[in-house]
Amino acid sequence: MMITPRQAMDGYLSGRAARPVLAPFVERLAARVTGTSYQAMGADAGNYTAALSKTANLLGLDAVVVGADDTLLAEALGATIVWRDGRPELGAPPLALADEPAMQARLKVAIEAASRLFQVIRGAQGCIAAMTGPATLASQIYGQAGMADGLSALKPALVSVAEAYCKTRPDILLLLETQSHLSAGDSRLRRTLSAIKNVASYYDVRFGIYAASYVPADLAAFNADVIVLGGDESLMPEAVSALGQSSSPLGLALPMGRGACADIIRSIQDTSKSETMFLLTSSGDIAADADIERLRNELSQLRELR
Amino acid sequence: MGFNIGIDIGGTFTDCFVTGDSGLILACKTPTTHYDLSVGFMKGMRELARLSGKPLDVFLSETDSVRYSTTVGTNAVIERTGPKLGLITTAGFEDTIFLGRARNWADGVSMAEMRDQARIRKPEPLIQPDMVVGIRERMDSAGQVLMPLSREDVLEKVQALVDRGAMGFVVSLLWSFMNPEHEHMVKEIIEEEYPEDYLGSLPVVLSSDVSAKSGEYPRTMTAIVNAYIHGVMADEINKLSNELRDSGFKRPITLVHNTGGTKKASRTRAVLTHNAGPVAGMYGAAFQGRSTGDQNIVFTDMGGTSFDIGVIANGEMKSHDFIPVIDRWRTNIPAVEVKSIGAGGGSIAWINKLMGNALEVGPQSAGSMPGPACYDQGGAEPTVTDADLVLGFYNPDNYLGGKMLLDPDLAAEVIEKKIARPLGLSVAEAAWRIRRLVDAQMGQETFNEVALKGHDPRIFSLYACGGAGAAHACDFAGYIGIKRIVAPFSSSVYGAFGASIMKIKEVWERSRSLKIFQWARQKYLDDIESFNRPVRELKELAIRDLRLEGYDERQIKFTLELDMRYGSQYNLTKVTSPRLEIASADDFRELCELFMARYAEIYSAEAGFPQGGVNIEGFFLTAEVMTEDPRLPVEKSAPATPESQAHKGKRAVFWEPKEGYVDTDIYDWTALHPGNMIAGPAIIESPQTTFVIPKGWQFSMDTFRNGILERTDVAVAKQPERIGSLS
Structure with missing residues (x-):
């Protein structure tokens, strides 16, 4: 019997996934699909919503991720953005943190888009709201040296943005730790994550962390409901083994579009002796010029993995 | 095994209580999810199922009744999320609801707001003046028709309301409680014009159906409030019913009424659900009082947002003798009298600069989101719970039985920043003053409801309910002169307990x-x-x-x-x-x-x-x-000295500024037995609440596992014997 995207997502979240859940980051691709620039798409919630919805249906995705751009929150706090080849890059950090970041710049549009999109697709597909994680944000704003004190200053902003996203009622709030090493020994980081988790829990939203740089044995200490393993693929089997003892659903961020994901997954399962069904996302936003047909074929192949 | 579930939605927590045929008792609390009350409700169901050791669908399929006390209707009035209604009244009396009665501009506001004569205003009406029409008809005070109704006139006036956007009608004609004939005729005319099976059908509420009592203004407002909240409540109840049905409970939901009973949702008028939670708690207290021998009870419930007070005299709940106000609207529903003030665990402590930097507590509450600062959900204001944590009364690892870990550092930080530093106090003293102030507020209000309304508090027992009740009761009881406190075994979820045993x-x-x-x-x-x-x-x-x-x-x-x-x-x-x-x-x-x-x-x-x-x-x-009362489980008595495993150790607690932090004995409630006695100062921790026993008080446990707190430095007055049956 065919499993619908919603059924796949529900099964995954309850620890009874019958197949992998497909949820790559497709924002730039979505802009191309609807014939607009990524910058223009991110300026209008209507276009943003329509683009993601259309692209998710085109690719047959099980869940749609909104906000998978780790410059959104820094920009909302006042950092400058430089657009290069249609991609945003962080410029100068803010002199002072802006108030109410959820109401600023492109982040405001992303949250509004999430609200509209999730209302429409919730019954049929999974909903994932993504935002920059605290460690990554602190390093973006304060640099590596200022991270520890920066976390305290950033906590209210992170909590308020998390709440704004949670109000859109996603299935998962995914914190993107794409640029910083996650250290379980950092008590301030753990407290910040714990506060965000409490907010997510209030809204009945699963709290997820996308970890690009980590020590596998440390991941359980973050107490996340969902952990998506990114970064170095060689660490993934050890992380899967370590986390396999807990009942938390796992995810893998893989280089989608090259046709190699299925082999990577089988290798991880063999090495870790795990039969876990994963949430599969992409290691970074899929390129706007990706071969859509090839991507569709790869996703179909992944959908059949058991 | 048939379960009976009681749910009480509060401002901060949703409380759940289950009784089973075999004497099984389960209870849990989850944060109230104001964005969608059904989320917190279902979380509570899942937790109860988990505690029962059964899957949710099995647990619910074995459930006989779900009795629900909800704030959906009250919230709709306060937040003004109801529909646009039209009011049809007797011609010449279109301004009744705007004139109101005497000083109804003061209804539903605090004393401080009432005294602010320069700023106080009548509230924005639920129905705007352009949505009120008067029809030509008249009855006399005996219900005799003086002027018959004109169908054409009714149709013209109804059309005017529809053209202005009416999504429903309230009909309130003079003397309709004596003879409702004209109101029924108006309803028939509307239903002929807008039949139910057509898309344009519009609901009609008659004042003679909702409230067949004299008093034009309260009768009309009762009907208006009922119509205003009806749709919002119906949607909520339907949604909940569907979720429960999908999860295994196939029977109709029962709603708790503020009159002290329950009815199926399909047989409930929306206006009777207002403030039902505290009434359910009072019902529980009256029920429990019959087994503990307490005929005269001051029922108190200190939750996260509010402090509720009710009086049970001679075993009977006091009711009907007053004019219930819903938000700012005077009604005439036959509700049980419960007084509420904004004093709870989540009440925010603040400095009133306009009053010479006076420390104030409440009425604003941090609610469940963000909640007290120590909840670590982004709360930046100090609350009573933060103060209690800093003072050492609460164990940060035991809150909600350990399901919610509190952060004492955050509590201390926010008290230091917002209260201690501006007032030039230590954090501990600032926290002590916050606690003392809220206890004084609660004590004073309770005194007003008891002594100033003709009751002798010395013959009353105080029932300390609510999540924070047992932690504060000994302190605020002092303001009333009450020397015997009962903290029932289910005190922290008492509204839900009461709901679970209420009769139809x-x-x-x-x-x-x-x-x-x-x-x-x-x-x-x-x-x-x-x-x-x-x-x-x-x-x-x-x-x-x-x-x-x-x-x-x-x-x-x-x-x-x-x-x-x-x-x-x-x-x-x-x-x-x-x-x-x-x-x-x-x-x-x-x-x-x-x-x-x-x-x-x-x-x-x-x-x-x-x-x-x-x-x-x-x-x-x-x-x-008349159905059989549930039997509460009874335990055998044990010796007065608790077993050694009941003593968990000591913790530094700040009882008084002159003593500072004092090492205080901590006990585990689950390891205590009926008959055990503990003299204060001491703290007893249970999975759902904390008992604070100051010096001069003694705790004992009765055979129902109720906590009894009595002053040891003065004689406790005996309750007078009452002749006759209570039921």
């Missing part, structure tokens, strides 16, 4: 004016049918209604109360009639004597005025389905 019950009421004694002629009323007819009509209504719930007349117990007064006095006094039917003038004499005795009890014998004659102004028939 409704109050049927009607205004009728009868002069039953004339002073000048020294004569009692001859016309006994003028009394018996309205009672009979109410009884027929009650029987018909409860038959639709599935009950037989033989299962119903009727109680008749009467609103009585001397002559044309303003205030009414409620008297319980010893019989449903009057057989002769002697029965009227007996009623008069009962009234005069009750009046003298309240106002003194010298205040009586029989020269004015004695009137009955209202009939209240309570119909209650």
Whole structure:
């Protein structure tokens, strides 16, 4: 019997996934699909919503991720953005943190888009709201040296943005730790994550962390409901083994579009002796010029993995 | 095994309680999810299922009843999320709801707001002036038609309301409680014009259906509030019913009423759900009082957002003697009287710069989101819970049985920043003052409700309920002079407990004016049918209604109360009639004597005025389905000294500034047994609440596992013996 995207997502979240859940980051691709620039798409919630919805249906995705751009929150706090080849890059950090970041710049549009999109697709597909994680944000704003004190200053902003996203009622709030090493020994980081988790829990939203740089044995200490393993693929089997003892659903961020994901997954399962069904996302936003047909074929192949 | 589930939605927590046929008892608390109350509700169901050791669908399929006390309706009024309604009234009386009654601009506001004469305003009306139309019709005070209704006039006025966007109608005509014929005709005309099976059909609410009582303004407002919240409540209940059905519970949901009973949702008027939670708690206290021997109870419930107070005198809940206000609207629903103030664990402490930097607590609350600072959900304001944590009364690892870990550093940080530093105090002293202030507020309000309303607090026991009740009761009881406190075994979820055991019950009421004694002629009323007819009509209504719930007349117990007064006095006094039917003038004499005795009890014998004659102004028939009371489990008594494993160690607690932090014994409630006694100062931790026992108090546990707290430095007054049955 065919499993619908919603059924796949529900099964995954309850620890009874019958197949992998497909949820790559497709924002730039979505802009191309609807014939607009990524910058223009991110300026209008209507276009943003329509683009993601259309692209998710085109690719047959099980869940749609909104906000998978780790410059959104820094920009909302006042950092400058430089657009290069249609991609945003962080410029100068803010002199002072802006108030109410959820109401600023492109982040405001992303949250509004999430609200509209999730209302429409919730019954049929999974909903994932993504935002920059605290460690990554602190390093973006304060640099590596200022991270520890920066976390305290950033906590209210992170909590308020998390709440704004949670109000859109996603299935998962995914914190993107794409640029910083996650250290379980950092008590301030753990407290910040714990506060965000409490907010997510209030809204009945699963709290997820996308970890690009980590020590596998440390991941359980973050107490996340969902952990998506990114970064170095060689660490993934050890992380899967370590986390396999807990009942938390796992995810893998893989280089989608090259046709190699299925082999990577089988290798991880063999090495870790795990039969876990994963949430599969992409290691970074899929390129706007990706071969859509090839991507569709790869996703179909992944959908059949058991 | 049939489960009976009670759910009480509070401002901060959603409480759940289960009783099972085999004596099983389960309880849990989850944060109230204001964005969608059903989320917190279902979280509670899942937790109860987990505690029962069964999957959710199995647990719910074995559940006999779900009794739900909700704030959805009240929230809709406060937040103004109801529909646009049109009001149809008698021509010439279109301004009644805007004029209101006397100083109804002060209804539902605090004393401080009331005194702010420069700023106080009448509230924005629920129905705007352009949505009120007057139709040509008139009845007299006996219900005789003076001017018949004109169909054309009604149609024209209704069309005007529809053109202005009305999504429903409230019909409230003069004297309709004496003769509802014209209101029924208006409804028929609207339903002919906008039939139910058409898309354009519009709901119609009649004041004579909702509240057949005199008092044009409260009757109309009762009907308006009912219509205003009806749609929002119906949507919520339907949604919840569907979720429960999908999860295994296939029966109808039962709603808790503020009259002290429950009915199926399909047989409930929305306006009767307002403030039902505290009433459910009072019901639980009255029930429990019958087993502990407490006839006179001051019921208190200190939750996260509010502090509720009710009085149970001689085993009976005090009701109906006042005008219930819903938000800012005076109504005439026969609700049990419960007073609420904004004082709870989540009440925010702040400095009032306009009052010379005075420390204040509440009425604003941090609610469940963000909650107290120590919840670590982004809260940046110090609350009573933060103060209690800093003072050492709470164990940060034991809150909600360990399911929610508190952060004492965050609590201390926010108290230091917002209170201690501006006032030049230490954090501990600032926290102590916050606690003392909220205890004083609660004590004062309780004193007002007890002593200033004619009761002697020395003969009362105080029931300390709510999540924070047992932690504060000994301190605020001091302001009332009460020396015996009962913290029931389910105190932290007491509203849910009360809901789970409430009976099917409704109050049927009607205004009728009868002069039953004339002073000048020294004569009692001859016309006994003028009394018996309205009672009979109410009884027929009650029987018909409860038959639709599935009950037989033989299962119903009727109680008749009467609103009585001397002559044309303003205030009414409620008297319980010893019989449903009057057989002769002697029965009227007996009623008069009962009234005069009750009046003298309240106002003194010298205040009586029989020269004015004695009137009955209202009939209240309570119909209650008699079912067996649940049996609470009883444990065997143990010796006074607790077992050693009950003692968990010591913790530094700040009791008084002059002593500072003092190492205090900590006990585990689950390891205590009936008969155990613990002298203060001590703390007892249970999975759902914390008992704070100051010096001069002693804790003991009774056979029902209720905590009994008694002053040891003064004699405790015995409750007077009451002759007669309580039921």
